[in-house]
Amino acid sequence: MVCLGNICRSPLAEGILKSKVDSKSVYVDSAGTGGWHVGELPDTRSIEVARLNGLSINDQRCRKFTAQDFEDFDVIYVMDKSNYDDVIALAKTDTDVSKVRMILNEMAADLNEEVPDPYYGSGNGFQHVYDLLDKACEQIAKHLSRE
Numbered sequence: 427m428v429c430l431g432n433i434c435r436s437p438l439a440e441g442i443l444k445s446k447v448d449s450k451s452v453y454v455d456s457a458g459t460g461g462w463h464v465g466e467l468p469d470t471r472s473i474e475v476a477r478l479n480g481l482s483i484n485d486q487r488c489r490k491f492t493a494q495d496f497e498d499f500d501v502i503y504v505m506d507k508s509n510y511d512d513v514i515a516l517a518k519t520d521t522d523v524s525k526v527r528m529i530l531n532e533m534a535a536d537l538n539e540e541v542p543d544p545y546y547g548s549g550n551g552f553q554h555v556y557d558l559l560d561k562a563c564e565q566i567a568k569h570l571s572r573e
């Protein structure tokens with residue numbers, strides 16, 4: 427799960443997907459394309475919205491996305507088009523490129539809708555992000571259970 431800062435959207439995506447899959451068979455992680463917050467906890471507003479929805483994401487620490495992630499992961503979900511471009515810029519092969527997906531395409535294929543960045547907005551933006559990611563992760567978990 428990749429966003430810009432790895433403190434707002436992708437930590438929620440990581441926590442939500444982890445809550446829907448078997449950790450013995452699916453490894454879920456998150457990262458940011460920017461490195462400003464490396465080593466930090468998720469944003470307090472993401473921690474709070476996760477808590478209100480029954481999830482704890484306090485064990486997560488921010489890290490930066492690297493080209494090694496193309497080796498380590500089968501699928502790389504990004505939140506918006508700029509994340510997509512930043513991740514694709516690090517791809518070395520067609521296989522790398524094929525791993526990168528806009529997460530909301532899980533619900534509406536090829537529409538390339540974006541999970542809005544809630545960082546500069548109010549608290550409500552975080553619940554909206556949570557709801558979008560919850561629906562997308564439900565789809566991802568459904569697909570994984572069929573594989």
Ligand code: 4NP
Pocket residue numbers: 429430431432433434435436458462543544545
């Ligand atoms: P995120 O939100 O990409 O959802 O984690 C942001 C967090 C921090 C910054 C930008 C976006 N920042 O510029 O520090």
